[in-house]
Amino acid sequence: MTKEASWKFADDIVVETTQIVAARTHAAEVGVESVSPAIGSQLAVIAAAARAKSIVEIGTGLGVSALWMLRGAPDATITSIDTELEHQQVARAALLDAKVPANRIRLITGTAGDVLPRLNESSYDLVLVDADPASVIEYVEHGLRLVRQGGTVLVPHALWKDKVADPAQRGDTVGDFRTLIAELSGSDAVLVALSPAGDGLLQVTKIVE
Numbered sequence: 231m232t233k234e235a236s237w238k239f240a241d242d243i244v245v246e247t248t249q250i251v252a253a254r255t256h257a258a259e260v261g262v263e264s265v266s267p268a269i270g271s272q273l274a275v276i277a278a279a280a281r282a283k284s285i286v287e288i289g290t291g292l293g294v295s296a297l298w299m300l301r302g303a304p305d306a307t308i309t310s311i312d313t314e315l316e317h318q319q320v321a322r323a324a325l326l327d328a329k330v331p332a333n334r335i336r337l338i339t340g341t342a343g344d345v346l347p348r349l350n351e352s353s354y355d356l357v358l359v360d361a362d363p364a365s366v367i368e369y370v371e372h373g374l375r376l377v378r379q380g381g382t383v384l385v386p387h388a389l390w391k392d393k394v395a396d397p398a399q400r401g402d403t404v405g406d407f408r409t410l411i412a413e414l415s416g417s418d419a420v421l422v423a424l425s426p427a428g429d430g431l432l433q434v435t436k437i438v439e
């Protein structure tokens with residue numbers, strides 16, 4: 231068996247809810263890349279294990295990652311940022327359809343770079359970083375400011391289409407992911423794990439305030 235077969239297996243065994251399947255289909259139709267089923271299920275497990283009550287999501291998309299995180303942490307409030315109002319309208323409908331109470335869904339339409347500085351520091355259990363990859367380092371810095379001690383920043387696509395691990399690959403996004411992973415891995419302020427499922431999931435838990 232190849233690694234590809236194992237990754238396909240990890241995606242294929244996941245059972246998604248009807249709302250997640252619908253959101254994923256809708257996202258594909260409008261060309262938005264949702265987290266894979268294997269990553270989504272991992273997000274749910276992390277959210278559940280953290281007993282997350284407050285989540286920030288950078289990059290709502292059509293709601294796939296939000297639906298997964300709230301499946302793991304059904305009591306959580308999600309604050310999700312996206313530049314596209316149409317994406318968020320579909321995501322809100324999907325979350326409501328999944329019985330997430332309206333008062334726990336806070337969707338902010340805007341640029342993450344403008345919105346993140348306005349959020350309170352050390353106030354969130356989880357921050358998911360999944361918007362424009364050119365700003366991933368900036369968003370993770372914000373994420374680590376926003377999570378409480380013991381909180382976790384999650385970065386899907388951290389292996390960026392298998393390019394991060396390939397020394398022959400160059401480019402700003404690849405370089406930024408390499409820098410991010412290397413710098414965080416050498417930091418005493420966080421615990422870091424890089425899961426190779428899907429397109430990679432970087433998990434960064436803040437252990438020092």
Ligand SMILES: C[S@@+](CC[C@H](N)C(=O)[O-])C[C@H]1O[C@@H](n2cnc3c(N)ncnc32)[C@H](O)[C@@H]1O
Nearest residue numbers: 264265289291294295312313341342360361362
């Ligand atoms: C990869 S998609 C998010 C997918 C979503 N997390 C999921 O798995 O269902 C990236 C989203 O980030 C949004 N986006 C791009 N640049 C942004 C920015 N500067 N600030 C906020 N959102 C941004 C896009 O509109 C898009 O909906």
